[in-house]
Amino acid sequence: MKVLHFGSYWMGGNDIVALMAKDLKGVTEAKIVDTELYTGRPSPWLHKDSDPEHQAVNWINDDKMLELMANYTPDAVVCNAGGMSLTPDMHRELRRRGIVTVGIALSDPDVFAAQGQHYASLFDLYYTNAEVSIAQYEAIGVKARLLPFAASPEFHRPMPSVKKIYDVIIVGHPRADRLAAVKELDKHFNVGLYGKGWKRWGLIPRSRQVNGVEHVKALNTGRAYISFSKTVAGFINVKVGLFEAVACGTAVFTEEFPEMEKYFEYGTEIVGYSSLEELVHKLKNYLPHPSKLTTLAENARARLLRDHTWVQRWEQVLGDVEVRRRGTRR
Known part of the structure; x- marks a missing residue:
């Protein structure tokens, strides 16, 4: 399976999204895009719209998406945290092409009102880190799935040489x-x-x-x-x-x-x-x-x-994507 993954890394090498992206590449073929959301400079990938209710939402630019997919055709597109989503038009275009869209929230329930509630319904599959948020999404007609936190044990690991001071x-x-x-x-x-x-x-x-x-x-x-x-x-x-x-x-x-x-x-x-x-x-x-x-x-x-590793979490997500793909091919 080929996956196009969008994310950005405000905590550097130990950022959750960075570690998830690294482990995704260990599970399947993946193209990783850093949207540069946290650089302090305008992102070349993202924009805001004029709706004041959407000011915490970062929409991925349609033109950049189409340019990227001219040379890379994924089976699934993942928008991982950061208040990021494909635009409604791009969601429709990818669905027409048979490409599954996946949204992941990693800061629920805190960001549900400002972010998730505005775009979760656009995705074919949507995941939240918070059990309490399942009911929040259900209230707006979204069947969100729980994606609990995990770790990347190749990165976070015991270091016997470090003294426990x-x-x-x-x-x-x-x-x-x-x-x-x-x-x-x-x-x-x-x-x-x-x-x-x-x-x-x-x-x-x-x-x-x-x-x-x-x-x-x-x-x-x-x-x-x-x-x-x-x-x-x-x-x-x-x-x-x-x-x-x-x-x-x-x-x-x-x-x-x-x-x-x-x-x-x-x-x-x-x-x-x-x-x-x-x-x-x-x-x-x-x-x-x-x-x-x-x-x-x-x-x-x-x-x-x-x-509880990120590899296991991705296996769950990719399994759901495959079920979704089989359903759309019938």
Whole structure:
């Protein structure tokens, strides 16, 4: 199967879309297009329209599409995150040609109102990272499919040469719940911070932005990794960073909520908590016992390699594409 994949990479080499694109090429023939959405310059591939409700939507230019497909005829076209979609006219043209269109949202439910609800119905297949968003799409007549987060274990991997210099690591940007956690955790543990924006809260020089291989190294510097499940908009969600930390062989501590149990088992693969006080208590129970942390990390990584890689997610998508193609050929 030949796939044309559109994406852009605001976090560099460890960007989710970049890793997904790399692993797609390991599964099938794929042409990867970086739409240059995050360069700070106007994208040669994208444009906005005049509708004020569509200001968060990035439409792929019809002329660029037709120029590209003059030399490359895909079986499927994927628009991966970034608020990107083919125009309605191009969707119709590709459907006429028997080419399946696939849309993927990686920041739901937060971006549903500004992005997904405006173009999800145009795609033949549409995927969301958030279980809660399935009902949001259903309410507008779209049968969205769940595409959970995963990891690329060839990239995010254990690095035995990297010293575990912290008891606990937090990788992400500062938010109210994270600031409260750091304030409390600092009283008990050696906490490593990675991410942009901590400086304004007086937590520098401990924090720095890490991308590419530096991101992988950072995930290997802690004996335990804290995964915060709350999104910017306040939804509870399974985060991609959790999968990446697991892939790096770092023991993960995260809030307890039902959706998580579909991916990892509390107690044997990850550690759950329901309050900051309980998190501190459980860290104090685990950190003095390296073998317990190692067992957790090994169990979780084995589960990830079995069930939660981007290769496996792409196999799911490509299987759906093939079913769709067979249906249109009848």
